[in-house]
Amino acid sequence: xxxxxxxxxxxxxxxxxxxxxxxxxxxxxxxxxxxxxxxxxxxxxxxxxxxxxxxxxxxxxxxxxxxxxxxxxxxxxxxxxxxxxxxxxxxxxxxxxxxxxxxxxxxxxxxxxxxxxxxxxxxxxxxxxxxxxxxxxxxxxxxxxxxxxxxxxxxxxxxxxxxxxxxxxxxxxxxxxxxxxxxxxxxxxxxxxxxxxxxxxxxxxxxxxxxxxxxxxxxxxxxxxx
Amino acid sequence: xxxxxxxxxxxxxxxxxxxxxxxxxxxxxxxxxxxxxxxxxxxxxxxxxxxxxxxxxxxxxxxxxxxxxxxxxxxxxxxxxxxxxxxxxxxxxxxxxxxxxxxxxxxxxxxxxxxxxxxxxxxxxxxxxxxxxxxxxxxxxxxxxxxxxxxxxxxxxxxxxxxxxxxxxxxxxxxxxxxxxxxxxxxxxxxxxxxxxxxxxxxxxxxxxxxxxxxxxxxxxxxxxxxxxxxxxxxxxxxxxxxxxxxxxxxxxxxxxxxxxxxxxxxxxxxxxxxxxxxxxxxxxxxxxxxxxxxxxxxxxxxxxxxxxxxxxxxxxxxxxxxxxxxxxxxxxxxxxxxxxxxxxxxxxxxxxxxxxxxxxxxxxxxxxxxxxxxxxxxxxxxxxxxx
Numbered sequence: 001x002x003x004x005x006x007x008x009x010x011x012x013x014x015x016x017x018x019x020x021x022x023x024x025x026x027x028x029x030x031x032x033x034x035x036x037x038x039x040x041x042x043x044x045x046x047x048x049x050x051x052x053x054x055x056x057x058x059x060x061x062x063x064x065x066x067x068x069x070x071x072x073x074x075x076x077x078x079x080x081x082x083x084x085x086x087x088x089x090x091x092x093x094x095x096x097x098x099x100x101x102x103x104x105x106x107x108x109x110x111x112x113x114x115x116x117x118x119x120x121x122x123x124x125x126x127x128x129x130x131x132x133x134x135x136x137x138x139x140x141x142x143x144x145x146x147x148x149x150x151x152x153x154x155x156x157x158x159x160x161x162x163x164x165x166x167x168x169x170x171x172x173x174x175x176x177x178x179x180x181x182x183x184x185x186x187x188x189x190x191x192x193x194x195x196x197x198x199x200x201x202x203x204x205x206x207x208x209x210x211x212x213x214x215x216x217x218x219x220x221x222x223x224x225x226x
Numbered sequence: 227x228x229x230x231x232x233x234x235x236x237x238x239x240x241x242x243x244x245x246x247x248x249x250x251x252x253x254x255x256x257x258x259x260x261x262x263x264x265x266x267x268x269x270x271x272x273x274x275x276x277x278x279x280x281x282x283x284x285x286x287x288x289x290x291x292x293x294x295x296x297x298x299x300x301x302x303x304x305x306x307x308x309x310x311x312x313x314x315x316x317x318x319x320x321x322x323x324x325x326x327x328x329x330x331x332x333x334x335x336x337x338x339x340x341x342x343x344x345x346x347x348x349x350x351x352x353x354x355x356x357x358x359x360x361x362x363x364x365x366x367x368x369x370x371x372x373x374x375x376x377x378x379x380x381x382x383x384x385x386x387x388x389x390x391x392x393x394x395x396x397x398x399x400x401x402x403x404x405x406x407x408x409x410x411x412x413x414x415x416x417x418x419x420x421x422x423x424x425x426x427x428x429x430x431x432x433x434x435x436x437x438x439x440x441x442x443x444x445x446x447x448x449x450x451x452x453x454x455x456x457x458x459x460x461x462x463x464x465x466x467x468x469x470x471x472x473x474x475x476x477x478x479x480x481x482x483x484x485x486x487x488x489x490x491x492x493x494x495x496x497x498x499x500x501x502x503x504x505x506x507x508x509x510x511x512x513x514x515x516x517x518x519x520x521x522x523x524x525x526x527x528x529x530x531x532x533x534x535x536x537x538x539x540x541x542x543x544x545x546x547x548x549x550x551x552x553x554x555x556x557x558x559x560x561x562x563x564x565x566x567x568x569x570x571x572x573x574x575x576x577x578x579x580x581x582x583x584x585x586x587x588x589x590x591x592x593x594x595x596x597x598x599x600x601x602x603x604x605x606x607x608x609x610x611x612x613x614x
């Protein structure tokens with residue numbers, strides 16, 4: 001295991017940086033704010049008593065506004081358990097998304113017209129425009145799972161929202177049941193998770209429950225292939 | 227009652243009866259209305275003042291209509307093309323459509339393109355390779371394959387675009403014409419047709435072949451762990467249920483063995499490019515060992531040139547390096563084997579994107595991806611045909 005300066009283009013730095021991406025989504029993500037990793041500029045790592053520590057300078061891209069900016073982060077992969085991340089991205093302030101988030105929240109908070117959707121995006125990468133914020137929300141919520149599951153031998157992305165269903169609003173939080181497919185790059189596995197999540201502009205995204213689905217060497221649910 | 231009367235009166239007065247989808251009937255049945263943008267604030271204010279509850283079902287009808295229109299045009303275009311000029315490169319296609327495309331391309335360009343069947347998949351589909359040749363015997367060759375991992379749909383789609391690009395540019399583009407005068411190009415578009423069929427009928431995320439594994443309920447072998455290079459070592463799985471299952475033995479999969487036999491009997495391939503998605507990387511050997519390959523410097527520099535050319539088109543940024551440094555340790559991989567056979571310019575691409583859409587890349591990115599990747603391929607092919 002290399003110690004000291006790491007090549008920022010090689011996988012050890014990239015995997016650590018992806019963890020920072022997931023962390024930022026759990027902190028700042030919303031139906032109108034979804035972060036992805038750009039370049040890693042600098043990286044170093046060393047063994048510490050608690051595990052392995054990384055220092056990173058990277059660029060994060062916010063996908064919806066298409067704004068990118070620098071972040072510095074420190075992360076610890078403990079022997080076992082969730083990585084611990086500290087990151088500062090001074091430019092990531094909740095400003096321009098407020099209006100959109102508020103409108104989306106108002107649109108869906110009265111539980112008369114509960115929304116649901118499946119296969120977002122579909123096999124061809126397509127989704128209805130009205131489904132986009134739910135795709136973003138699924139991605140942000142998935143980051144909670146991906147953060148928790150990450151270690152130095154993993155690299156996660158959300159592959160698809162298999163389906164989601166809006167539940168009754170409770171305590172002013174929009175609530176959803178999601179079934180997501182996560183892609184883990186090193187094993188190349190597609191991992192199915194179900195989760196119960198809430199969101200409001202005030203409280204952000206919270207994941208109340210997660211359920212790992214058993215791996216099934218089976219077909220997609222019927223009627224789901226177009 | 228007052229609410230309903232006022233409501234109806236306002237709408238009929240301002241917008242005419244046509245704004246209603248159906249008629250307002252009674253107090254408990256919701257009614258849908260379409261509101262022109264300029265009246266939006268007035269309507270909202272009115273409804274709120276009259277305490278009439280409303281929900282926005284569709285924010286902008288025009289956007290939906292535009293999208294639907296686009297899809298209908300696309301559907302019209304995918305009615306069987308009669309020529310490769312009619313073929314819709316900006317969409318994903320079925321296996322049959324791609325086989326038909328290949329036959330059409332050969333029929334339209336008989337002096338340049340021929341079809342070589344190098345074997346059969348497990349489910350007996352033909353493994354077809356397009357040979358682009360200006361004639362002669364014993365010419366050195368360049369190999370390109372797409373779709374070895376079936377879920378990586380942008381690769382098969384790009385493969386069809388590359389096929390058309392070659393016939394279009396031969397005789398028009400100096401660089402490509404010069405390459406084809408010296409070398410043949412072999413292009414296998416659907417390298418794993420069984421897997422591809424399965425992604426269309428059953429599981430969009432299927433990666434492997436479709437050969438059953440005796441004693442297991444799990445099907446398929448990872449064709450990019452099945453080659454005889456570091457086979458059985460770390461970087462592949464010995465479990466049939468794994469996505470990186472190496473298979474019972476090296477070259478056990480007919481999709482792999484057919485290429486092995488082709489390469490061996492051809493004997494004069496100088497470059498071998500195997501195309502995957504996603505991650506935006508250009509990789510050279512090795513995946514199974516950290517020992518640098520002996521041509522590392524040259525391959526590294528050529529990769530740098532190729533991805534610089536790629537980026538020149540749309541700014542798409544690629545990383546590059548050996549497989550084991552850049553992405554992960556992987557044993558039994560294609561280009562480790564081809565390199566060890568003496569095919570120096572052995573590369574693997576990982577095309578768009580970097581995880582936002584991943585395997586399900588929107589169709590509108592097919593052509594941009596193919597175009598930028600072609601620039602990288604040209605850099606590799608130019609250098610291969612003229613290394614000094």
